Every structure is written in structure tokens, then in C-alpha cells.
Amino acid sequence: METQPLGGGFSDPPMDSARAFRAALEAMARPGTIRRIEGARAPAPLSSAAATLLLMLCDGGTPLHLAPGHDGADVRAWVTFHTGAPLVGRGAARFAVGGWPALGALDEYAQGTADYPDRSATLIVECAALRPEGARLTGPGIRDATHLSLPGIAGFRSNAARFPLGLDFFFTAGAQLAALPRTTQVEAG
Amino acid sequence: MTDGMQDYNFAYLDEETKRMIRRALLKALAIPGYQVPFASREMPMPYGWGTGGVQVTAACLVPEDRLKVIDQGADDTTNAVSIRGFFARTAGVATTERTAEATLIQTRHRIPETPLREGQILVYQVPIPEPLRFLEPRETETRRMHALEDYGLMHVKLYEDIARHGAISTSYAYPVKVAGRYVMDPSPIPKFDNPKLESPAIQLFGAGREQRIYAVPPYTRVVSLDFEDHPFEASKPDHPCALCGATDSYLDEVITDDTGARMFVCSDTDYCAGRRAEGAA
Numbered sequence: 001m002e003t004q005p006l007g008g009g010f011s012d013p014p015m016d017s018a019r020a021f022r023a024a025l026e027a028m029a030r031p032g033t034i035r036r037i038e039g040a041r042a043p044a045p046l047s048s049a050a051a052t053l054l055l056m057l058c059d060g061g062t063p064l065h066l067a068p069g070h071d072g073a074d075v076r077a078w079v080t081f082h083t084g085a086p087l088v089g090r091g092a093a094r095f096a097v098g099g100w101p102a103l104g105a106l107d108e109y110a111q112g113t114a115d116y117p118d119r120s121a122t123l124i125v126e127c128a129a130l131r132p133e134g135a136r137l138t139g140p141g142i143r144d145a146t147h148l149s150l151p152g153i154a155g156f157r158s159n160a161a162r163f164p165l166g167l168d169f170f171f172t173a174g175a176q177l178a179a180l181p182r183t184t185q186v187e188a189g
Numbered sequence: 190m191t192d193g194m195q196d197y198n199f200a201y202l203d204e205e206t207k208r209m210i211r212r213a214l215l216k217a218l219a220i221p222g223y224q225v226p227f228a229s230r231e232m233p234m235p236y237g238w239g240t241g242g243v244q245v246t247a248a249c250l251v252p253e254d255r256l257k258v259i260d261q262g263a264d265d266t267t268n269a270v271s272i273r274g275f276f277a278r279t280a281g282v283a284t285t286e287r288t289a290e291a292t293l294i295q296t297r298h299r300i301p302e303t304p305l306r307e308g309q310i311l312v313y314q315v316p317i318p319e320p321l322r323f324l325e326p327r328e329t330e331t332r333r334m335h336a337l338e339d340y341g342l343m344h345v346k347l348y349e350d351i352a353r354h355g356a357i358s359t360s361y362a363y364p365v366k367v368a369g370r371y372v373m374d375p376s377p378i379p380k381f382d383n384p385k386l387e388s389p390a391i392q393l394f395g396a397g398r399e400q401r402i403y404a405v406p407p408y409t410r411v412v413s414l415d416f417e418d419h420p421f422e423a424s425k426p427d428h429p430c431a432l433c434g435a436t437d438s439y440l441d442e443v444i445t446d447d448t449g450a451r452m453f454v455c456s457d458t459d460y461c462a463g464r465r466a467e468g469a470a
Binding site (some may be wrong): 013014015017018019021022024025026028029030056057058059061062094114115116117118120122139140141142143163164168181182183 | 198199200204205207208209211212213214215216217218219220221223225226248249250251252307310332333336337368370371389391404406407408409410
């Protein structure tokens with residue numbers, strides 16, 4: 001855990017962000033699989049996995065929403081110093097980070113447009129732990145089916161129903177990372 | 190540390206550019222077959238030499254990677270040699286010509302014969318990413334056609350092939366539908382390679398001049414467009430390889446003298462060399 005806003009960044013930014021991206025790329029390509037991602041340390045309650053994702057993906061061009069619980073002075077100062085990302089409300093955010101209930105109603109985030117479905121938000125959902133059990137996932141990137149301890153079912157099902165629009169999700173816990181793109185079909189395990 | 194590593198950032202591109210490409214790649218994986226616009230950079234090679242593929246490779250490389258680069262199946266052509274040398278110098282990564290040993294493969298217009306596996310990434314160099322471009326030149330219109338899933342024009346094109354030639358004559362860059370939604374140009378690979386688009390590996394496509402990135406995640410359904418009475422056929426020259434005797438690989442026709450003599454040889458040089466080393470011929 002980092003207490004100083006200036007500390008906790010990548011020690012070797014090109015190498016650390018390259019390795020972090022490969023973990024994120026594999027996670028997004030193979031929904032539900034759990035990987036390790038590390039390199040950054042941020043003030044509580046930001047997990048090291050979420051902090052690493054933010055450093056790897058965010059900069060001055062990516063408005064970021066901090067959900068209640070993550071929206072404290074320490075996290076704000078750390079994120080602003082390390083990424084320069086503008087801190088915004090749900091509707092304007094490219095990325096959002098926070099606990100599952102705190103992130104709020106999913107339809108308040110940018111869903112993309114019919115012409116540009118890529119212009120949708122990516123949510124980083126902080127979890128207590130990630131386990132390969134629970135919700136059953138099928139779809140692109142998954143050979144048969146995978147299981148992941150999702151914080152809910154209904155929200156992800158209605159998100160998938162919007163395809164090709166919709167949000168994409170990373171799940172983080174400590175140094176653990178998993179992902180769920182909008183293409184994944186979610187059923188109760 | 191090589192000399193290049195002191196002169197350039199890791200994998201040549203600056204970190205802000207790599208972040209932008211990485212964000213595009215993640216959205217591309219989330220919307221299989223959809224072309225994500227990205228702010229393509231000038232690269233130290235001309236457009237048409239794989240600047241899109243090079244930028245995608247640069248954003249994906251880690252120091253532990255083992256890189257293979259092929260141009261129409263061959264490891265030893267100018268384009269492949271220069272790109273392999275570029276990343277050996279600017280990223281300091283190991284390189285290989287063996288498909289099975291590579292963790293990241295950048296390709297121009299072929300999919301290797303050796304089946305790919307999980308843990309491998311295949312990066313395609315794409316000249317024209319828009320499958321509808323030669324049917325409809327306006328970007329605003331093709332974008333709307335993708336939004337409405339209006340692919341009738343493409344079926345008319347394939348039908349006109351049949352009306353004129355008795356068969357679908359499109360032999361490369363054969364259009365596919367990805368995950369039941371977006372029609373995608375698989376880059377100018379021969380249609381022989383289309384069945385290999387359903388793969389355990391991650392497939393990423395980069396078009397530098399046209400500023401588009403798209404992707405096919407592993408285990409994703411990729412269907413070559415066709416008609417019930419004219420089904421898709423993954424064709425190749427009807428010969429065995431003259432060097433290794435393979436009957437299951439895509440062949441290049443090589444003219445050997447000025448009297449019309451010719452031979453057919455594997456386009457995948459690693460596959461052919463591997464078979465000959467095993468004593469197949």
C-alpha cells in the first residue's frame with residue numbers, strides 16, 4: 001500500500017506497462033480466466049491490480065470516474081500525479097474504477113454508438129477475491145465454458161444483450177485480474 | 190542492453206502512443222471483427238510495408254517474447270527480415286523462424302501451416318481493412334452498413350462472381366463473418382487459410398495507412414460467406430510440394446526458366462524446411 005501520492009508508480013514504465021498489457025490482453029481475449037498483474041502501488045482502497053491497469057491505460061486523454069469509496073483525496077492525488085487523467089462523472093468516463101455497488105447504474109456510462117461501438121466505457125470492478133467458480137461464461141474467447149465469481153448476473157446479462165454496444169469489464173482483487181467483454185454470455189453457475 | 194535499447198524507447202514507440210494502441214486493441218477484442226479507429230503513427234518504413242502490424246506488435250511485445258515475422262509464408266524475404274531486425278534492435282527480443290517456438294508472429298498475407306496454440310499472438314499486416322470498400326467507396330456509408338448489419342451488397346458481389354464465372358472467384362481477402370455479427374476482411378490471405386481463422390491463438394489486425402485495428406479472439410466463430418448451393422471451398426494448387434512432397438500446404442508457383450518450366454513449393458518456408466529435415470521428401 002502506498003501512502004505518498006508521488007510513490008508507487010512503475011519502476012520501469014516501458015517494461016512494466018508492456019507486461020501489464022499482455023496480462024490485460026490475455027484476460028480480455030479469454031474471458032473469465034484469472035491472471036496476475038502488478039507493478040504499481042496506490043493508496044487504499046485501490047488494489048495493486050487496478051492501480052497497474054490505470055497506469056497502463058490512462059492518460060490525459062482518458063476521462064476517469066472514481067466511484068464512491070474510491071473517490072478520496074489520496075486516490076485522487078495519486079491518480080492525477082501518475083496519469084493526468086481528468087476525473088469526471090459516470091456519463092463522461094472512458095474508464096471507471098470502484099466496488100460493484102458503488103459503480104452504480106450501468107446505463108449511466110457511455111455505451112458506444114451504432115457507428116462507433118468502441119466509444120464505450122471500460123469498468124474496473126474491485127472485488128474481495130476472484131475465484132474460478134460461480135457464474136458460467138460462454139462466448140468468443142472461451143472454448144467450452146469458464147466460471148468466474150462475478151459480483152452479479154443480471155447487469156452483465158443486460159449489458160451483453162446490447163451487443164454490439166455495451167460496457168467491458170475488468171475485475172481486480174489484490175494482484176488478480178480477470179475480464180468480461182460485452183460478447184460474453186453469463187448464466188448463473 | 191543492445192545499442193538500440195539505449196537509443197529508442199522499448200519497442201520504438203513512445204508510451205503515450207502504446208497506451209492509445211493498447212486501448213484500441215482491448216476494444217477490438219471486445220467487439221470481434223469491428224474496425225476500431227486509431228491514431229496511426231509515422232513509422233520508419235513506408236506505408237504498405239506493414240506499419241499497422243508493426244505498431245500492433247510494438248504495443249504487444251514484452252521482453253520475454255520470441256518473435257517470428259513472415260511475408261507470404263516466408264521468413265527470409267525483405268519485408269520479414271527488415272521487421273524482424275527492427276524489433277531485435279529496438280525491443281531486444283529474441284527471434285525465431287520456427288512457428289512452434291514463437292510467442293508472437295507478425296504476418297503478411299499468410300497463416301502458418303503449423304497449428305497455432307494458446308499463448309501465441311498472430312499480428313496481421315492489413316492494406317485495406319474495410320471489406321466493403323471496393324463496393325462502396327464512402328466511409329460514412331460503409332460505417333452505416335456495418336451499424337445496420339447491411340451486408341447485402343457483399344452477397345450481390347459473390348453472386349455476380351457465380352453468374353460470370355460459375356463459381357465464387359474471390360481467391361484471397363475472402364470476406365468472413367465474425368461471431369455472427371461483423372463482416373471482416375481477413376487481410377489478403379489466400380482463402381485456403383480462412384478455416385485457420387478459428388484458432389486457439391489471439392489474432393490482431395493492424396492497418397497503418399487506413400488507421401484501423403481489429404481482432405478475432407480465440408475460439409471465435411469465423412464463417413466464410415457463401416451460398417447453400419455454392420459452398421465456400423478452401424482451394425489451393427492441385428499439386429504436391431516439389432521440395433517436401435506436402436499435399437496439405439498452400440503452394441507458390443515458381444517459374445524456373447524462360448521456357449515455361451515451373452514448380453510448386455510450400456509458401457510456408459518453416460513448414461517445408463521442417464518436413465525436409467524430418468526426411469519427408
